[in-house]
Amino acid sequence: MDRLSGNARIPPRSPKGGRPTQEVAARLNTHILDAALEQFITHGAEQTSMNAIAAAASVSKRTLYARFESKIGLLMAAIEHGLEHQLDDFKTHIPNGSNREQLLSLAGEMLDMSLEPRVIGLQSLIKWLEAQDKGYEKRIAPGDLVKVGRGPFINLLKAMPEFDGVKDEELDFLASFLLDALVSSPHRRILERHDLDNTAQSKAEYQSKTLDLIVRDFHCFG
Known part of the structure; x- marks a missing residue:
């Protein structure tokens, strides 16, 4: 059931009264x-x-x-x-295949989810709280939604044999980097910069090209 439908059925109160269970x-x-x-x-x-x-x-x-x-x-x-509960309805089937195929599959699902009205609405509400400048960020920080999105990337990396024995803080850093590059960046380009079309083809091409850059050797920076 959609968590925003408002149609959850609550059992009627007992005719005998008293506190609900x-x-x-x-x-x-x-x-x-x-x-x-x-x-x-x-x-x-x-x-x-x-x-x-x-x-x-x-x-x-x-x-x-x-x-x-x-x-x-x-x-x-x-x-x-x-x-x-943001990820409760996030059901993605990571297909068998290379690490690249699995990563792009996850990134595509995450980008689509980030563009859903509910997620955009949550972002707006968190920004509104932050703008009040009354210390609300001590309870709900601007980065809380990012933490939610990082989890699936960490889980995918941990499932890859190549990352056996890698320290948790290194996996966390890599997951954050991948989330930024493959999800947060195209999300901003679609909604804020308006220089990326919100179509399956455009998003897939952007993520594929980005991953190409990530895995390519940048010897000029060595």
Whole structure:
């Protein structure tokens, strides 16, 4: 189910009353965060009201304030929720083949995901928090979304026999570099510079040429 659909079904409260079970309470929390994130992404942090979120989640404002204290508190919880589950729906089949083929397959999937409205919305919300200059970055840092994207590259590198015994910090550096070169850079060129077409062919050609440069020997810099 799409996490931003806002259609999660929450079991009705028991006719006997009393506090909801821990499972129901957790599901309600997830339901609220899904609904809140959809509202924040659709309308922006400033324009989204607690009334709108309460209506979208079919709960009272009192419930929202009891659980999250404020709109900022709910916004940060919703962003954390979005980051935590960002890769839940990211299902990619890495085909058998060379390291190059596997890397390009992963990079292509990651670039496509980075261009989805949900991810772009998360980026915008994180930037908005940072721009408030009120210390919110202590809880949600601008680089948190990058950390999420780095994980699949680390996992792929660890699965390659050539990287057996390589230190974790070296794998982390290489994964970050590959993410920047094969995903973040074309992402910016598509959305900010507008000098790369958002088509399967253009993205694949860009990533293939970039990888060619990475693996080529640059003796002039030696």
